Amino acid sequence: MSTSEADLLYSEVEEELRASVRALLADKCAPAGVLARVDGEAGPLTDTALWQDLCGLGVAGLPVPEALGGAGAGWREAAVVAEELGRAVAPVPFLGSAVLSTAALLAVGDSPTAAATLGRMASGEATVALAVPLSAPPGAAFPDTVRAAADGLSGTVTKVADATTADALLVPAVGTDGPGLYLADASEAVRTPLVTLDLTRPLVDVGLDRTPARPVVTGRAAEHALRTALRTGAALLSAEQLGVAEWALGTTVDYLKTRTQFGRPVGSFQAPKHRLADLWVSVSQARAVVRNAASTAGAGADDTEAEMAAALAQAFVSGVAVTAAEEAVQLHGGIGFTWEHPAHLYLKRAKSDAIALGTADRHRSALAGMVDLPAGAE
């Protein structure tokens, strides 16, 4: 293999991890069950029991070093989990806690608070939400909607993912010594649930009013940690989007093999065949792009290849996932437009994911800067 290219394949260990996560999700997170949860018929949306089972497989601490209580694996392995969670539209706080907050805390450097928190997150003892709008792109300026003062944190953060059930919030805030990341007890904040487009990923507005918090890191290191977290989040989100697209493609193909109209299987007609063939090509390409992003996700904040890989992944895979979910609804015909069929859960997840952590357009603009293709005259 060329040394200049990332390893774009799945290792045997990764495939074993995938198999155990997929088996657990097949057992505990079937589409009908997710739909029941969405309808409030099976307890709160976030499936904390499923999350504990997943943590039992070690998924919460894959990139966390063993010395801190994690699995000592990496983001490549975590990305395989993200694919499976996307395939199941699983309502668990993986993105918010095991990806965004974990990536931020891992990037903080030497901090006893970060180390202790990572250990509790890896074991499943606690979940932590990164208090940024889910739509924040990696290149955004450090947020200044929360002020840090001696009497605590004050301000608001809108549309925070996975904060409903979080034990703690990791809050970017600006104090007298500049930007910082602060850890607050989530129960001390006012969390206002939002009605969300994506029914399977809860969002809240977070209100802070002199909320007690411990500083984890300040200054440039805080900016680097947040940027790394958002970039890693963008890379891992693309893996989730790949899982969404794979479910949509696979389910639609299976359906069109059995559904008959005009006396023959619908899948034998050329019009749906060609659309599914094109979709399969896009999904194959998305897989290579996602593996590239996952392989470089562990790099430092100023790593150009990692920046490019994450931006490329969001610029490409967002569209693939949305198209796949839209095609699933269309090619299922009438049943695809019903509430009882799970296709809409994937459509809503795909469309929300296309906004999360930077739209494709923003990522294309970021790429243009990185590869010397500026928008206008210099």
Add this chain to the structure above:
Amino acid sequence: MTTAPAGATIDAAGLRQRVADVVAAHDPATTDPAELLAARFDAGLAWVHFPEGEGGLGAPRALQSVVDAEFERLGATPAGREKLIIGLGMAAPTILAFGTPEQRRRYLKPLYVGEEVWCQLFSEPGAGSDLAALGTRAVRDGEEWVVDGQKVWTSLAHRARWAILVTRTDPDVPKHQGMTYFICDMRAPGVEVRPLRQLTGEAEFNEVYLTDVRIPDSQRLGAVGEGWRVAQTTLMNERVSIGGTAEPREGGLIGIAAGIWRSRPEARTPGLHDALMRLWVEAEAARLTKERLRQQLAIGQPGPEGSAAKLAFARLNQEIAGLEVELLGAEGLTYDDWTLRRPERVGMEARGAGYRYLRSRGNSIEGGTSEILRNIIAERVLGLPGDIRVDKDVAWKDLPK
């Protein structure tokens, strides 16, 4: 170490050693390329999966990329072999699979070394995507066959010494059953090659007229009536081979478009920028997909993504070339050269933007149209049911033409 017994060294390391032995004995700087290639053939490194004595070692096919990369690394890959593409890619695997020992001895080595150019007489004006509908007749006359018909889209026919030829030998049975495959001498009386001028102005391809062409039965490949099965072997080998080396970012047409963007700030508009960046992202996705396939091949696990590569390549090439003409503004109104040229290879990079735009229209037609490829992906990769067939149990002579 000198050449070890075959079988003991059929792994990547052993093959690299064999390559090193060949190069050590034939310094690429001073050896005639044909001589080096002959040595490579004799060492079993032409096609490692072919049998010993026929250019191979009986090794796993996936290891060929190791050999090719190693010869490349040692600077021992001769240039200018484009005219051998049909022989190497299509005739050789077919002769290997269906040829008699005499045929293999006669044809494989001159083909590999480059002494003899091959072409492929498959497509006809009435049989393109539906190749099995072809109507070129071959009628047996003693120990010979007499062939009459017209073939089209034949690359390299004007250079070829030999052709692989599919004919109709029995019009009274369904179309797939009545075909027979031959090796045709392009110098035989009755073979007429005419350039076929394309919309680019050049004549990359030919029409070939066959009038009372006599082919000895000893040049038949496979049994009488078995031509479709033989042709399938040829066509399965037509797929673009993935090389052993990684492709650089901005390789191919996107690099040309990006270069124009960088050098002409005055021509930049928001709409063009959006189009350029979308295609840049898609080109990078296609490059990484090919890279992933290359990595799969390197560990001997080829994926079905190979069939996606051509479909994606055709669309991307067309869109990028279309954008490039627009990026050039007024200059896009001009064309580099309408002379009837006869190129041996498609030199996209060497020509102007207008040529690239026009030539790329062929990318979704040649070597299987994008529509047919989508059917293949849908049925063979995704397992969707086959289309309704109306030609299956009908004699060829009774089919609408």
